[in-house]
Amino acid sequence: MADIIYTKVDEAPELASASFLPIIRAFTKEAGISIGTKDISLAGRILANFSQYLTDSQKQSDDLAELGQLVKEPQANVIKLPNISASQPQLNAAIKELQAQGYKIPSYPESPASDEEKAIKASYDAIKGSAVNPVLREGNSDRRAPKAVKEYAKKNPHSMGEWLPSSKTHVSTMGQNDFASNEKSVTITAASAGTAKIEFVGKDGAVTVLKNDFPLDEGDVVDATFMSMKALRTFLEAEIADAKAKGVLFSVHLKATMMKVSDPIIFGQVVSVFLKDFFAKHGNALEAIGVNPDLGIADLEAKIATLPAEKAGEIEADLKAALDNGPAMYMVNSDKGLTNLHVSSDVIIDASMPALIRAGGKGWGPDGKEADTKCVIPDSSYAGVYDAVIEFCKKNGALDPAKMGTVPNVGLMAQKAEEYGSHPQTFKAPADGTMRLVDAAGTTLIEHEVEGGDIWRACRTKDAPIRDWVKLGVTRARLSGMPGVFWLNEKRAHDAELIKKVNTYLPEHDTSGLDLKIMAPTEAARYTTERIARGEDTISITGNVLRDYLTDLYPILEVGTSAKMLSIVPLMNGGGLFETGAGGSAPKHVQQLQEENYLRWDSLGEFCALGASLEHLSQARDNAKAAILAETLDLATEKLLDEGKSPSRRVGGLDNRGSHFYIALYWAQGLAAQDKDAELKAHFTPIAEALTANEDKIVGELNAVQGSPADTGGYYHAPADKVAAVMRPSATLNGIIG
Ligand SMILES: NC(=O)C1=CN([C@@H]2O[C@H](COP(=O)(O)OP(=O)(O)OC[C@H]3O[C@@H](n4cnc5c(N)ncnc54)[C@H](OP(=O)(O)O)[C@@H]3O)[C@@H](O)[C@H]2O)C=CC1
Ligand SMILES: O=C(O)CCC(=O)C(=O)O
Ligand SMILES: [Mg+2]
Secondary structure: OOOEEEEEOOHHHHHHHHHHHHHHHHHHHHHOOOEEEEEOOHHHHHHHHOHHHOOOOOOOOOHHHHHHHHOOOOOOEEEEOOOOOEOHHHHHHHHHHHHHOOOOOOOOOOOOOOHHHHHHHHHHHHHOEOOOHHHHOOEOEEEEOOHHHHHHHHHOOOOOOOOOOOOOOEEEOOOOOOHHHHOEEEEOOOOOOEEEEEEEEEOOOOEEEEEEEEEEOOOOEEEEEEEOHHHHHHHHHHHHHHHHHHOOEEEEOEOOOOOOOHHHHHHHHHHHHHOHHHHHHHHHHHHHOOOOHHHHHHHHHHHHOOOOHHHHHHHHHHHHHHHHHOOOEOEEEOOOOEEOOOOOOOOEHHHHHHHHHHOOOEEEOOOOOEEEEEEEOOOOOOHHHHHHHHHHHHHHOOOOOOOOOOOOEEEOOOOOOHHHHOHHHEEEOOOOEEEEEEOOOOOEEEEEEEOOOOEEEEEEEOHHHHHHHHHHHHHHHHHHOOOEEEEOOOOOHHHHHHHHHHHHHHHHOOOOOOOEEEEOHHHHHHHHHHHHHOOOOOEEEEOHHHHHHHHHHHHHHHHOOHHHOEEEEEEOOOOEEEEEOOOOOOHHHHHHHHHHOOOOOOOHHHHHHHHHHHHHHHHHOOOHHHHHHHHHHHHHHHHHHHOOOOOOOOOOOOOHHHHHHHHHHHHHHHHHHOOOOHHHHHHHHHHHHHHHHOHHHHHHHHHHOOOOOOOOOOOOOOOHHHHHHHHOOOHHHHHHHO
16 A cells, blocks of 8 residues: 555546646655555545446456555544535436446346445446545544634635625524424443444334444443424415515525435425425426436436427426525526526535635525625535524624734544434434334334434434544644633533534643634524634534534635635544645636636645645654655645745636646655755755746646647546646646656
């Protein structure tokens, strides 16, 4: 196994790797460090799981499974770039592209009939959604803005929209009959440990086992809850009417990728309630062509288009009328007519809500203009956090990046903690009856009365990760000198169990002089936001969902993007997983590259992760050269920020490739200038000289390609040689690096 594993992913970060990885390899080789790659891309995971349909030369290894093993070993050192957590439409598109390239994989069977089709669907469902991160995250999360990034943002504040007290933007949430309000939680005792079951008991008393292999260990915190579909529909109907009455955009913010079972269903309810009369009128015709509202309006439109022209025309006209008749919709792309309800993965709450808050509470309307927005977040578990920040901004105006403090996060994430690990235990209730969690001894631990269609789920949070998370929180508070807040609500069932554990595990550490508090999330958001506005820093120590939400929310307000975050996962068995940034893979960036050969992806997250990975390697393997590479890379990153060599957004500026040249230049200059290691100095001195002497020429060569379309030969599965040709256009740079 190579010393460091760099992951092969999708979209913008993968394009960036084609340019950056050769640089990394050239630099680390001199310290005797090998860099391997493992393919966790969506296309790669499909091919690995459908080997039986492929020719020998097309087959590929199951790299995700191998990495899943590696992260449990002490020698693990993995740089993890963001990958696609595929929604159904993205999965279908990737399958289609692979088929067109000659891979004879099956299509996704929407209504599987045979056993073979059922098996195919099950394999694809396991690839769908957030299928990578939970496997690799064998540790808790430490995400923060590097000091240099924070300093740079203060000196060069990004634009912020204006917040006015008159803003009509607001959060709407259920508060009743939702996951938050129905939650029950227990900590597993020795008597309850073992393999639990999830059962449905019908009104007639008949018991159906929905899952018979849910392993629970003593000390694990287990919760179960459900959301009533009747209540959800009533709520949505009222909110859609309210958006129209108030003249604000209607929007819904979910995480259909990571919450891959529950949230697509909730999304489908929004689609079907928004288009209620339309579905009532055309129900039969739509059913006949296999329309499923969970797949969004984009799929609905595509299926209508398969009907005979006259019928299609009639239904399309009614769809348009139905959309026009509702409140104006928050748009994903108003030029293309793509609404919030077209594709469930287009609006992902962790990215969408911060963007709206940064923009002064504005979303884009169908007319291409910004407007105040109703933000529907159906479940009330965490909606109050966004509400608190929005209300703060209405009262106090936008936060000021030049002055604001910082909010690092310590997140409970290891071993599929909390909601993000709930998919295998999430079910649509088959009918009216009781859903129950039964322990190994046959005792019912938790039960709920449900109605057919309600979404019921059970989550598990293992004890060792909780203990490790408390320790990480204390460690970060000690090292940073910042106060830390555990965002836990004593009135919420799960959090109440967690608070008991925090109070048990905190005394294992020296907390003298530390300021550690426990506050309910809404209150913690208010407290933390008031503090950052005064320039004060506060560590948020949170569960897994708030980890996800807050590591986009505060970074986007503080430094403009979560791409610049340092994101470390100290693995529980001693290895290191270094994630890049907190954001995703920004599909818009690929489009821009294809249209005008310009990649605005900022690799700062990769630079930070590589620095942390080299630093970890230097300690774990006692490699002094790695320490020097890490130090000089961190300094090069600071210089890159200072000199303004990050990618700009538009053609004509320096793009991702140009920023890679500058990181190589500054890194080589740093290695040439240091005196701790003579070999590194001797090796990098001529490289630094050549890069310095050829700066104008290289930048000229890199920038010359901008402005016309670029062909990478694919979106999900682009051939490496074509991508490399696009991403490495400077012969001079390639020559020096090579
Ligand atoms: N860790 C992981 O593996 C994650 C994966 N994802 C996946 O990523 C995809 C997109 O998700 P989405 O929610 O849109 O979130 P993204 O974070 O990809 O995008 C939101 C916006 O953030 C900006 N952005 C993000 N990263 C960078 C960067 N490195 N350089 C410059 N700008 C950046 C872009 O803004 P602008 O357009 O203004 O330039 C972008 O449009 C999905 O497939 C999702 O599943 C999402 C989150 C995490
Ligand atoms: O795994 C995913 O789908 C997204 C992860 C994510 O958004 C995060 O960890 O911040
Ligand atoms: Mg996230």
